[in-house]
Amino acid sequence: FKKYDVHPFVPSYEAETYESHLTDPLWSAEETAYLMQTYAECYGKWPVIHDRYDWQGSQRTLEDLKARFYNISAKLLALETPEQEMTPSQHALWKTLNSFDPERERKRKELLQSHLHRSPDEVEEETSLLRDLQRIMANQAQLESEREDLRRRLDYPIAKSGSTPSSSQELMALWQSLVNADRARKNPRLRTAGGGGRDHGAPHSATSATPREAPPSLDLSKADQERFGVVYADKLPAGVHFASDKLTKPRTAKSMLQTDKITAILSSVGVPELIPLPSPEVIRVFEGIMNKVNVLADMRRIKEKEEFELKVRKA
Secondary structure (H helix, E strand, O other): OHHHOOOOOOOOOOHHHHHHHHOEOOEOHHHHHHHHHHHHHOOOOHHHHHHHOOOOOOOOOHHHHHHHHHHHHHHHHHHHOOHHHOOHHHHHHHHHHHOOOHHHHHHHHHHHHHHHOOOHHHHHHHHHHHHHHHHHHHHHHHHHHHHHHHHHHHOOOOOOOOOOOOOHHHHHHHHHHHHHHHHHOOOOOOOOOOOOOOOOOOOOOOOOOOOOOOOOOOOOOHHHHHHHOOOOOOOOOOOOOOOOHHHHHHHOOOOHHHHHHHHHHHHHOOOOOOOOOOOHHHHHHHHHHHHHHHHHHHHHHHHHHHHHHHHHHHO
């Protein structure tokens, strides 16, 4: 049974070391020594240590005992071996001892206690919220998939010439290019080369086709343009674009830190993360807000730079 006779490691120190490095205004030297003795007697079992701990009526929580013990252990380890000379295992132990936060540990336990003592109604409400969240995430993924499919379908092949095909050979070449484009997108809609019902006989002249009437021009007033979302542009960009892109792309900066700052500023002024109706008026107002946000971010960056230079000069 010798293998079960395991004694925990208890930090030891001299009185001079305690006075120079281990003092704490909330702990006396005698109580600290009592903590080390109790830790050794209880074989490092913290629930037992907290149950047996009795020092002159002192009411210490388990987190207080752990914080004091870990703090002394970390300081003694650093005194014995400087941080630059520690082995990887020693450095990991030293970092773990220093990272203990009693307040965070206390809040974690309180949150766990509240979670364990939930009422059936609260459990049912949380389950319902989780189901709604899963449904929203699934709908979002489906919406993104449909939007990507729409972009892919609208990306049609551009004809090499601006004139209408006037012969069966040109029609066949255009049809073949469409087939190749479909196969490239892994969505073949045209499977046969015959194209049933097509007339490959005599060539058709462009003049023989019946001219189509030009669609009537709509002269809308400014109020109707704003109502129906009609926007006139001198030059349209290439490709497919959605109005919602103008509300999402300006939020993204070059760095993640800058993006978080922009998101925080927009949230503070009441701009939601998802704007459901990207009308031209909404886009115009949003662009104005983003211009002010960018100016504010630039001013903050200049301020931080000036403060840093001022600190360097003072140092």
